[in-house]
Amino acid sequence: MGRQPCCDKLGVKKGPWTAEEDKKLINFILTNGQCCWRAVPKLAGLRRCGKSCRLRWTNYLRPDLKRGLLNQAEEQLVIDLHARLGNRWSKIASKLPGRTDNEIKNHWNTHIKKKLIKMGIDPVTHEPLNNVEKSQQNYQSVQTEEKHSQSEAADAPFASSKETACSPADQNSSSDEASARDNNLYEKDPLISCLFRDDPLQLDFPWEFPSSEEGLTTFSASSWDPSCQWLLDCQDFGVHDFGFECFNDFGVGANRERE
Template sequence: MGRQPCCDKLGVKKGPWTAEEDKKLINFILTNGQCCWRAVPKLAGLRRCGKSCRLRWTNYLRPDLKRGLLTEAEEQLVIDLHARLGNRWSKIAARLPGRTDNEIKNHWNTHIKKKLLKMGIDPVTHEPLQREASTTKTSSHADHSPESDNGHHMQLSENNGTTSSENSCSPTENFSGDESHLLDNICDNDPLMSCLWGNETSLADASWEFPAAGQNFDNVGLPSWDENCAWLLECQDFGIQDFGFDCFNNVEVNTFNALEMAGNKH
């Protein structure tokens, strides 16, 4: 009869994660790798739902995360991808290494939306607002989807504010359909997109996988995580910056910062 419940919901902690919890989660994934999230809280000694553990890991603790504001290039890419994909944040995030869907979604809602509106562009349809107003008479936005915007999306350009309609790929961007053709179009018309879409398979297939114990990050150009992390965790209480170390790569520093921030909060 079906599966066992994910968590009993009773005695499950909610709210912000503490440094201690982060430590436990990191330690667990270090030694066991990413396995079934349902088992993680129990095995890691966390009073959290597996879902919550996964979220914490993917959005905050993952060592390959970039932090800080999106760069201009990233922002432009998000806008472009949003015009093509709509609110499919996970798909968009897959094109921006080191960024999470949550982060992109937040950035969209807090920054990009306003920016587009200021420029007179509808953030939903990527159409100019005036033209938008006239077209709404015949079609509703409620059902807006990448398939329905006919590819006449606006591209944010601080330089000239021109649209990219002319040089963007066309219409009916149904990714499940003739995707290879679509990707060709995108790549042909946009160098940045070309670069990213060029790695389509690797990016798309490279669901973030933490190496199991004994493996290291050599294949992704990262240092051996489990070698570093033991003392990393021990050091978190001091704060890495206090050491004046600048020899860490971003990955390690990010993890330090994450832990430190969590530690400072509590």
């Protein structure tokens, strides 16, 4: 219905962010916090759309981000959560502190998917590949039926399957029936019930950071290094490059309070 673009397309820059743009964005958010992304580019002096700023911040500039590949425990958790939730990357990411949905999605598509296939597990259904051929046939026939009968679209194709809440095909279900079904499942499954609370999983393994010079560095998931020293190691630029010595004592605390 003629929705306005999120930003003025004219004069809006696209593509990779420069260090100068990053600097402006970090400076603005550390000073003003996260609010009204639409206004951020103007106020921060950036020729970007608000969406782009939000994405850059959440996926790359946020000081609480971990860098580097997912470790084995994280990977296992992602697989486990994906089996239950499907492609709800943001939900999955919310249980992995310091990881973004984009990062997990990319890691899934480039690494985990292949691993599972190699292991003979279908990455979509999480069932052995032999069974998958059959279930895919069933799925396709259900899909065909659905096309013929749009009015029945509210009923998820996997409604009768034990994979009910696990199937990605079910992820967009918004019917009351579906939510009731979900609630039931969440109550029974501690992991899933945890997903629908706000608190992140308290993982009992240390976070491991690839450090540019000294290999892996351990980092407690629940703790927040106020010095943000890791940022200097893990970002492809340094805070000092931006002249953000203030980052150490101000930025992170301010952001946490807002969250």
